[in-house]
Amino acid sequence: xxxxxxxxxxxxxxxxxxxxxxxxxxxxxxxxxxxxxxxxxxxxxxxxxxxxxxxxxxxxxxxxxxxxxxxxxxxxxxxxxxxxxxxxxxxxxxxxxxxxxxxxxxxxxxxxxxxxxxxxxxxxxxxxxxxxxxxxxxxxxxxxxxxxxxxxxxxxxxxxxxxxxxxxxx
Amino acid sequence: xxxxxxxxxxxxxxxxxxxxxxxxxxxxxxxxxxxxxxxxxxxxxxxxxxxxxxxxxxxxxxxxxxxxxxxxxxxxxxxxxxxxxxxxxxxxxxxxxxxxxxxxxxxxxxxxxxxxxxxxxxxxxxxxxxxxxxxxxxxxxxxxxxxxxxxxxxxxxxxxxxxxxxxxxxxxxxx
Numbered sequence: 243x244x245x246x247x248x249x250x251x252x253x254x255x256x257x258x259x260x261x262x263x264x265x266x267x268x269x270x271x272x273x274x275x276x277x278x279x280x281x282x283x284x285x286x287x288x289x290x291x292x293x294x295x296x297x298x299x300x301x302x303x304x305x306x307x308x309x310x311x312x313x314x315x316x317x318x319x320x321x322x323x324x325x326x327x328x329x330x331x332x333x334x335x336x337x338x339x340x341x342x343x344x345x346x347x348x349x350x351x352x353x354x355x356x357x358x359x360x361x362x363x364x365x366x367x368x369x370x371x372x373x374x375x376x377x378x379x380x381x382x383x384x385x386x387x388x389x390x391x392x393x394x395x396x397x398x399x400x401x402x403x404x405x406x407x408x409x410x411x412x
Numbered sequence: 413x414x415x416x417x418x419x420x421x422x423x424x425x426x427x428x429x430x431x432x433x434x435x436x437x438x439x440x441x442x443x444x445x446x447x448x449x450x451x452x453x454x455x456x457x458x459x460x461x462x463x464x465x466x467x468x469x470x471x472x473x474x475x476x477x478x479x480x481x482x483x484x485x486x487x488x489x490x491x492x493x494x495x496x497x498x499x500x501x502x503x504x505x506x507x508x509x510x511x512x513x514x515x516x517x518x519x520x521x522x523x524x525x526x527x528x529x530x531x532x533x534x535x536x537x538x539x540x541x542x543x544x545x546x547x548x549x550x551x552x553x554x555x556x557x558x559x560x561x562x563x564x565x566x567x568x569x570x571x572x573x574x575x576x577x578x579x580x581x582x583x584x585x586x587x
Contacts, residue, residue: 243496244426246419247465255454263440293432322509330425347442
């Protein structure tokens with residue numbers, strides 16, 4: 243048991259540290275000279291997303307050990323919305339929608355990791371970097387439940403966050 | 413019961429997330445000393461903010477008057493509130509200006525095995541920064557560093573905290 247605030251602050255510092263790490267070492271990773279802001283942000287998000295992916299894979303294995311197999315994709319997604327979200331954030335996803343053709347939209351109306359941001363401070367432009375890790379978490383968890391997917395986050399009004407899952411056909 | 417009002421989460425996510433950050437920094441910098449510095453820096457920034465919650469929720473009813481009291485509060489209240497563990501305060505120097513914190517449990521280092529090439533890494537170095545940052549916000553300048561870590565195969569995990577000076581006023585410096 244750890245304090246939730248530790249994780250929230252760690253999440254913020256993680257984004258900062260990965261950003262510094264990239265900027266200070268980018269030539270080592272094959273990026274020559276000046277890197278424009280867009281490329282830089284994309285690469286930082288890619289890294290955070292893949293960190294989240296690995297953590298998601300390891301976490302879901304801990305929560306599913308004694309569970310029976312899932313019948314359908316919808317059951318797996320529901321497991322993420324309830325059990326997985328519940329274990330991490332102590333609450334369920336606020337709203338789940340699907341088009342029944344492989345797209346699922348999960349909305350968390352009060353996403354804990356965005357509660358330190360406010361629209362007023364103008365930090366909204368940096369928000370995409372702060373939701374890359376949780377996108378990876380979801381994608382990693384789903385991968386170990388047998389669903390290959392892409393996950394994108396959209397933040398229209400803080401601290402609500404909408405995750406769009408697109409199931410990739412096998 | 414001081415920690416009762418703090419929202420708690422499962423520590424596994426914290427542990428795994430921290431591990432993935434250390435891993436990423438090792439890949440980026442390929443230099444263990446630099447990673448130690450980066451972890452300390454992250455901790456410092458966290459400490460600057462964490463102290464607010466600590467003061468608001470610890471119900472200590474006043475400041476720590478001595479460095480000795482401060483040490484006990486960090487060990488018994490601070491670690492308990494944020495990580496659910498306690499530390500032992502020990503190895504005071506004769507001037508009472510340096511002490512060690514012995515961590516018998518360390519949630520950050522669960523499931524960690526360090527490869528040989530990273531043997532100089534202080535895996536949990538974020539703690540050093542957190543303590544330094546938090547104390548700076550209560551006008552106390554300290555140096556904080558690991559001297560032993562079971563992750564490295566040492567017989568204990570020991571953080572050394574060295575008092576430097578009382579600060580006149582607080583100028584937060586986000587690193």
